[in-house]
Amino acid sequence: MTTKAVEGERHTIQVTVNGKRQAAEVDSHTLLVEFLRESFRLTGTHVGCDTSQCGACVVEFEGNSVKSCTMLAVQADGGRITTIEGVGSREALHPMQEAFTECHALQCGYCTPGMVMSACDLVRKNPSPSEAEIRDWLDGNLCRCTGYNNIVRAVSEAAQALASGAQAGVKSGA
């Protein structure tokens, strides 16, 4: 097979990452996940399978959860991105993170950022999901430790906490 030298290109893109608007230069072929991890050191977004199956790389882009390993950084130009670092903080966990902690919904933690990003997207769109709807929504997020039961319970509890007005850093007491 002959390989043809193709000049890569650099593009200047404008993105709003976790509320902060910034410009950056990327190659045409830079993946969104590489851009977030390497340009911004937002290493909470993980690379698992790198084939858009495992969901470890899920971030929020323009209000929807997406797999950042299967999107080019240039495609994000002009858009708003939220990563796990923008969801809560060590001092003030998001109710979804609080519920994951309370329900023991993680063991090794590798899938957790993607799980939380996906679960937050679900409860934004469907504030009181049934167990079947939670399991269905998490179809694109693989966990090899927990067996999923505690994750499903955590998402359900977080949805209830959010519905009763819980906010980041404030324990729901539920």
Add this chain to the structure above:
Amino acid sequence: MKPFQYRLAKSVPEAVAALAQIAEARPLAGGMTLIPALKHGLAAPAALVDLGGIASLRGVSFENGELVVGAMTTHAAVAGSPIVNERLPALGRLAGGIGDPQVRHRGTLGGSVANNDPAADYPAGCLGLGATIVTNLRTVSADEFFTGFFSTALAPAEVITSIRFPVPMRAAYVKFANQASRYATVGVFISQSANAVRVAVTGAGRSGVFRAGEMEQALAKDFRPETLPAHCVALDDLNTDLHASAEYRSHLINVLARRAVEACMGAPSRHPVRHGGAYAF
């Protein structure tokens, strides 16, 4: 991934011009197949022409008795569209059963149809409804559009702009989904309109999506699951791979077609229905 040029097209003519001018350029729709293919070195275009900036390619409308879906409308937008779910719920369920939520947020109707993966869902919807594929140059019937394994009637630098779906009296899509990918191990789309019954099968054929003529004839005479013939497709024409043998796929075609007819007839399902799961009615 090998480097490539990237062009964001602002209009269909701009996209077509870029595709015509740059040798080995490919259109980029949602990227849910193309980007993994680039990563695996299965595709190495000199340039990608991104259709994601063309607003006129997105949206759903109902015009002259047909549902018109823009080529860049995402699976999630089709699945959540009130117009689709009122006029043609079988298509909304089909879209809601593709991949997973993150794939449905990016993947598009036009991208899926242009790729014509032999296990994709939308080709079955197009063929099973007798849809019309509208491009920047012409209109092509679904019967003429899907020409084989990952191949279509699209010419180089020809871009799908929308797809027009006639609304039948009743329709249903049932798939036996691969547990990991949600691609169809076999999927059967059946529609009944005043003058025709169409049965389209995806996931099973060695040359991609096809119509099951014997099933159509049987259902045209008597639209009941009992009338469907068993093993009506030659085994040589069916796929054998690590997921299923040709014999198993042959069996599934009949089972899923029966379930699709039952769903058309409004019978309560005897099988679990999950969004995005194994069964999508």
